[in-house]
Amino acid sequence: MGYVAIKGGGKAIEAAESLLDFQRAEQGADALPLDTDSIEHQLRNLTSRVISEGGLYHPKLAALAIKQCMGDSLEAAFTLRAYRSTRPRLLETAIHNSSGMRVTRRISAAFKDIPGGQMLGATTDYYLRLLRMNLLDESPEQFQKVASNWFKDMPKDAVPETFPKVVDALRAEGLLPPVNRDPKSDAFDITRDPLVFPVPRSAALATMARAEQGGLLTIAYSNMRGYGDVHPTVAELRVGYLPVFLPHPITGEPIEIGEVLMTECEVVAMYESSDEGSKPVFTLGYGACFGHNEVKAISMAILDRALQKGAMDGPQNPSEDAEFVLLHIDGIDSMGFCTHYKMPHYVTFQSDMDRLRTTQSKRQSGDQA
């Protein structure tokens, strides 16, 4: 009698892998492979999501990950994150001020007339979600014309490079507390240090910045609906390219090494009773992530506020509990553990059956007695 248990695993894995690759190409003999430039630009929102959840700003490799994972955002972010494990951390950036961002969109829900003005930019906010049937058979000529027409009609008076921050205006008016920054405290690096609770706010922000969008939204939504009471007002939401500076290897002077597309959101919430003597002020929640991803940045800002409240008064809702929020929002962790249940569990199930049978026979003999 042969050994029945789980044999031939190697062959099965190889076959599954080649079948997966076949699926990628099954469109047929005339089909062309997706090129990663098209993914990066035409599926820009998916690319944004993957660089953000993968925790690595590399749009080109993100596009490759999307291509090989056939558009599965969890798998693509995971592949990018695993690649990150092979790279050493060589340098640390200093704290960057987002007022230097080359803004492509910025809005405020708090004031009609914010310093610098509202700039709607590219957004689906007021877009009618009607299927554009004409795109079903869009020709390359039509497609290319869209961009060239846009450039032709672009207004001559250039938009300013950057805008002042709304929260700075609120601070100047004394509606928000001043920035409380300990110059000696370094940002917590979640890729180099494990979370041991309670964790500093920078650790919470970093964890949320690479969280899975759906997970983050779900917990933030629970707070918005009533399991919590942040009641946020979006002071400012901005999207744009933030220049990144690193110290020059010889002179130590900060030099610009490139820029990252980011979404940043500040929400203002109702005031809290403050320390004795000082006057009450609004409270702030902050969210930021790689790529263009507004739902994520707003959710993160709301949760940042909720977590700060939980840290101060004790958590009253799941969204105010740092352990609950931070340990359940990582897409790579949660999808990995979810899929692992498909692996063989023969031994533990054998052990489960032993316990059940023993308990059953005890109950049976007890009934007879």
Place this chain on the structure above:
Amino acid sequence: MSASVGYNFGFMDEYAKKEIRRTVLKAVAIPGYQVPYSSREMPMGRGFGTGGLQLTLSLIGVGDNLKVIDQGSDDSVNAVNLRSFIEMTCPGIDTTTSVDEANLIQSRHRIPEKPLRDDQVIVMQVPYPDPLVIVEPSEDRRKIQHGEGNYSKLLVKLYEDIVQFDEITISHRYPTCINNHYVLDPSPIPRWDVPKMHQSRALILFGAGREKKIYAVPPYSKAEPLVFDDVPFRIEDFRDEHSVRRPCARCGCTSSFLDEFIDSENGEKVYQCSDSDWCDEQLAQQGEC
């Protein structure tokens, strides 16, 4: 993915491996204590043994002989997958299916039947590192309970089991006290394997990648399953209805942990050794007789 594609020996960068080795030293110095570490993402799913894999990749070097098992078998899909990844990223190592030949063993859900030697290290893959999680969801509070050696909630859970079912119902991951202080989760090994940790000659390392913890049972340590004085610890019972110990249908062994399955031809229940190397060795010895 050979070295030429640009991956470091052992996949992770050297800083990451160094951090894990330091964590291991601390884990050995404080038996049973869960040492937090940063835990890198591996190219396989969290929950597929990434904690064990990071330990193996940090410890292995050229000339080491590695055995990888899952459910007791070297041939199971996950074991095959892990082994081929390690072979791919660690050129110059050897792999084996024999417990005797291996000096490093990575395993999921089983400790081999054959007693390990003091020149061997076994790495266990861990989904839930903390035995207190079944009675306390908050890690912050669990950490305090561990520090104070306060396992009263676990003992109450065991007591409630006895009241309700007349038996302790924990089947695997049986909470085990190491050197009289820390209680650890021995990973999802059956109760059958728990006594093997007691005074083990080999170093036993546990890696939980998703939960970012490493812990250890150092060689020659006390490992005592949590029980009451008047309720003994019970391993899985493989006796039939006549109280006769079932043998393995393949090698006839009556002293190993058995898997049960239904014979697809006659619909009868069949029992076989879960540890495939053990089963092969029993058969080979019979051939020699």
